[in-house]
Amino acid sequence: MDFNFTPEEQAFREEIRAFLDAHLPDPMPEDDPDFLRLWNEKLRAKRWVGFNWPREWGGGGGDLIRQFILKEEMSARRAPALGLDFMGLTWVGPAIIAHGTKEQKAEHLEAILDGRSHWCTGYSEPDVGSDLASLQCRAVREGDEYVIHGQKIWTTSAHFASHIFMLVRTDPTVSKYKGITCLLVPMTTPGITISPIENLSGKASFNQVFFDGARTPVSNRLGAEGEGWKVVMGALANERSGISEATEMLQHLDDIRSLAKRARRGGRPALEDDRVRRRLSEMEIRVEAMRLTGLRHLTDQINGKPSGSETAINKLQRGILEFEMSELTLELLGSAAQHQGELQHEALAWHGTVIGGGSPNIQRNIIAERILGLPKD
Amino acid sequence: MNFGFTEEQGFLRDAVRKFLDDRCPMAEVRRLMKTPNAHSPELWKAFAEQGSVGLLIPEAYGGAGLGWVDFVVVLEETGRTLMPSPLVSTALAALAIREAGSPAQKERWLPRFAEGSAIGTLAVLEASDLPGAEGVALVADSDGEVDVLHGEKCFVADAGCADVYVVAYRSTERSAEPSGDRAGTGVGGALRLGLVARDAPGVRVALVPSLDETRRSGTLSLDGVRIGPDARLAAADPEATLALLLDAGSIAVTAEGLGAAEGALALTVQYAKDRVQFGSPIGRFQGVKHRLADMWVDTESIKSLLYYGAWAIDERRDAVPRYASLAKAYLADAFTRIGVDCVQLHGAVGYTIEYDIQLYLKRSKWARPMFGDGDHHRDRLARLSMGNR
Structure with a gap:
């Protein structure tokens, strides 16, 4: 065990800091797509988007420890996210790198890095949520095409996505896990229609997606026919670890501490209240545990163990943390928590993120069955 | 940056497990519990010969000269089997003498600690x-x-x-x-x-x-x-030395408590696989399996904080206070919950003296206040990160 970074890694950290000093605007423009595009170009020039993707496909060819340092430094300065296409970068791209054909890599990987594509993910269906392997959306092969009939739901970002990374049933006669296939389908394909769903905070962030005989070439299949479950297991592990990185939680913790400095409880600054202080410490404990557990998993990956069920740990920790953070934020706001406002709406967003990538109880099933070896439900 | 145990640390764990299997199975634990000091000089001597007692003591004083991460490996195993021993106490006394003792004091005590002929x-x-x-x-x-x-x-x-x-x-x-x-x-x-x-x-x-x-x-x-x-x-600086001793104590108790928590979890997972009710092993029911999964999340998360803290004692002293408190605060509360829930998941047999799970429950009650409970460490973390109240 050695938690020191090498001099080369330290130098890399300094390089990132210098880059941010030189290029990160202060104050940062808010929600400015032109700025984000320009920022992405600068990061692309450094090959920092897709930092650990193969260089031949436009990535940085970098190692996981440097990628960790890069994310940590970017987040510490609250720079915009690395890359413009979160799903593309976090699980679709890695799945294409692992299972894709040369043509698929050429078509999609650089587009993801440049932010020219924008992926959404088609797993859930109206009757299929936690029991994902029971999915019914059907793809029938006709010549060189698959013809898709069915429906996906809770599809985040579908309303502006360019492509969907989706699971379909290609063989209803075999066991539920074996008849599943993964497809990469352009959202412009005729036969796809989208209907937005308003979430509880009043925004349209997710959608229903209908497939009425949408045709897509067989060359858009990722991995072999019937191998979709294998593809998606890796993608879900990446999704879990992607949404459970500690960097974002550190920012939240910082924000709540600032709020606790401003807010008052019982006529005193909330930061002087023992109970508030202990709750903030409890969050600090879990955030640091997440950060270090993430590093432990990185070490496993570097030693050749692909990430799998253990990524459920941080997904569960994040669920607990976000809940605690949301509720403490609202308590610190006092009666103002009854009003509409940015912090108030952020506190509601927890209800979405805790479900995305698998609900907490599904994470517990994964751990209980795959790691502790308890019988399946 | 490498967050893994070395091959040697794997061998060390195997050796300690083998020693404990041979020399301190649960029957021996229960026998020692009934002795006045819960201590067997013969077992202690053999453990010293095996190398675990003097693990941290420098080679010049008859020890193995290894580090705190190695020691954590030993403590996880002695915790897992609930070995009654003054291992943590003696390691802390040795640390005090190493940090602040004169050459004569080191000569007098460290070799005797290492060979198992004195306890501190x-x-x-x-x-x-x-x-x-x-x-x-x-x-x-x-x-x-x-x-x-x-x-x-x-x-x-x-x-x-x-x-x-x-x-x-x-x-x-x-x-x-x-x-x-x-x-x-x-x-x-x-x-x-x-x-x-x-x-x-x-x-x-x-x-x-x-x-x-x-x-x-x-x-x-x-x-x-x-x-x-x-x-x-x-x-x-006696205040700094005492603080280091207490932090090292927190880390040692966390390591032994973590091992015990994992031991309790393993016993309960096995029970959940074996016990059949409503025509099914109870481990199939989500009310049981989800609680066990949460315990596993806690033990794994504690490891991350613990290993960093142990490493910091040897390599980054300025980080010790924070990580000792992070780890001990998590352990104190999580082990308590694990002890309580493991007994409950056993049902009525969990309430008997015959089943071993009750011993883990009692160990969790021992570990919680040792070197400060959860609130003590959360208060300290608050002072470290946000200043005095």
Whole structure:
């Protein structure tokens, strides 16, 4: 065990800091797509988007420890996210790198890095949520095409996505896990229609997606026919670890501490209240545990163990943390928590993120069955 | 950056497991529980020969000269099997002498610790039960060069089998207004650490029956015990030395507690696989399996904090206070919950003396207050990250 970074890694950290000093605007423009595009170009020039993707496909060819340092430094300065296409970068791209054909890599990987594509993910269906392997959306092969009939739901970002990374049933006669296939389908394909769903905070962030005989070439299949479950297991592990990185939680913790400095409880600054202080410490404990557990998993990956069920740990920790953070934020706001406002709406967003990538109880099933070896439900 | 155990550490774990399987199975644990000190000199000697007791002691003093990450490997295993032993106490006494002892003090104690012929422990807490320098109110009378102690030290782990106590007390002269953790406590006098041998005149030990019978503690009465210059530890900064000892204690207790928590979890997972109700192993039911999954999330998360803290003792001293508190705060509460829930998941047999799970429950009650409970460490973390209230 050695938690020191090498001099080369330290130098890399300094390089990132210098880059941010030189290029990160202060104050940062808010929600400015032109700025984000320009920022992405600068990061692309450094090959920092897709930092650990193969260089031949436009990535940085970098190692996981440097990628960790890069994310940590970017987040510490609250720079915009690395890359413009979160799903593309976090699980679709890695799945294409692992299972894709040369043509698929050429078509999609650089587009993801440049932010020219924008992926959404088609797993859930109206009757299929936690029991994902029971999915019914059907793809029938006709010549060189698959013809898709069915429906996906809770599809985040579908309303502006360019492509969907989706699971379909290609063989209803075999066991539920074996008849599943993964497809990469352009959202412009005729036969796809989208209907937005308003979430509880009043925004349209997710959608229903209908497939009425949408045709897509067989060359858009990722991995072999019937191998979709294998593809998606890796993608879900990446999704879990992607949404459970500690960097974002550190920012939240910082924000709540600032709020606790401003807010008052019982006529005193909330930061002087023992109970508030202990709750903030409890969050600090879990955030640091997440950060270090993430590093432990990185070490496993570097030693050749692909990430799998253990990524459920941080997904569960994040669920607990976000809940605690949301509720403490609202308590610190006092009666103002009854009003509409940015912090108030952020506190509601927890209800979405805790479900995305698998609900907490599904994470517990994964751990209980795959790691502790308890019988399946 | 490498967050994995080495191959050698894997061998070490295997060796300790084999030793414990052979020499300290649960039947032996239960036998030792019924002895006055829950301590077997033969077992201790054999454990020393195996190499675990002197693991941290430098080779020059007869030890293996290994580090705290290695020691954590041993503690996880002794915790998993609930081995009754003064391993943590002796390691902390050795650390005190290594950090602040004179060459003569090192010569006198470290080789004996390493070979298992002497046992040491810390005597810090008093009736106030304040786990830190702020709880040290025992003030020495001065007899020229010699400090004379009249008073009591409480909750002294392994008090009954220890040969030497590292006693924290205060000098006669009053220092300026105390600062930091002691601000406002009204405790004066500079902190001092002294070595008191079990057989020194004026030393009396009263054992207190333990809830966890695999662990013992007692009250150390000091009735005119004399600590001369040769018995004082010449720490340049005694407050910092004491803080390090308590932090190392937190990390050691976390390691042993983590091993025990994993032991409790393993027993309960096995029970959930074997016990059939409603026509199915109870481990199939989500009310059971989800609780077990949460326990696993906690034990794995604690490991991440613990390993960093252990590494920091040897490699990054300035990070020790924070990581000791992060790890111990998590352990104190999570192990408590694990103990309670593992007994409950066993159903009625969990409430029997016959099943071993109750021993883990009691160990969790021992571990919680050791070197500060969850709130103590959360308060400290708050001071470290946000300043004083």
